[in-house]
Amino acid sequence: MTAWQWVKVVGNFLNLSTLAGAFVGVLGRAKFTRGPRGLYFANGYKLGFPVAGAFTIGNVVLSKHNRSYFDDAALVRHEERHSWQYFCLIGLPMLPLYVVGVVISFLLTGDPASRNPFERLANLKEGGYVERPIQPLGKTVTQAFSVLRSRPKGP
Template identity: 35%
Template sequence: MPPRRWHVTRTVLTAANGTTCAGLLLALVTRTRIRRGRDGVLIAEGWRLRMPPASCFTIGSVIITRRSAEWLLAEERAVLFAHESRHAGQYAVLGPLFWPAYWVACGWSYLATGSYGVHNWFERHAGLEDGGYPPELPLRPWLRRSWLGRLWR
């Protein structure tokens, strides 16, 4: 699908499945300022809660950031914006099922490596390094010794 059509399709799907509405509701409740981003993505700037510890995260087609929209849209953060936009695409496909699937993937990754992202399927497919994650971490020793560790290699 051409990029422009995908942006429109993603925006329509995340609106229809309610995930963008959830992102906007969270932004409104936490009093973050909502701004227009690029490619059909909205940016909620000024997130003040401590969780999650990341500089930004995505719900539907809403990227929520501690910083300003200008910070996120700056050319030097184009890969971070692209990473978060790929998460919006994941929401378009999975809708609200993204949340439990993402947290299971976080749990597996943390169990395997001590990082929530390195072996998280969603983070890997959004671009690990684009999202600020290390490209690889060793499996925990107990897992390396198990049959799962042998399969993983």
């Protein structure tokens, strides 16, 4: 690890974001392993939220997938950038700000990542995202209702 990565590890521990990530991983019954760049991988995450291939809280990268999912160096770089975002935003304020980014991106494009500044700064492509163009709000609303209508009804 570089000296700056050590600074991030210590900072995210002190701002409690890494501890929060570990807590969420324990709740999700994930298996923890040490990764590169000061990251910890929490694989086999069993909770259904959030819906993502991987998500980062502090220096903890959580995923429902097994450890080999992180053999992709670009994905690891993407998730490390998110860990820097926690450092720069002094920890847990990142979570509500990220949600605001998701809402804005969805309203503009019908996609939660395309215009989310946190995903853009972490490199959309390296995170496995496809950039969607800005579209009229009416189209976004129509898409949302279409998805809701197509979901199976409960018992």
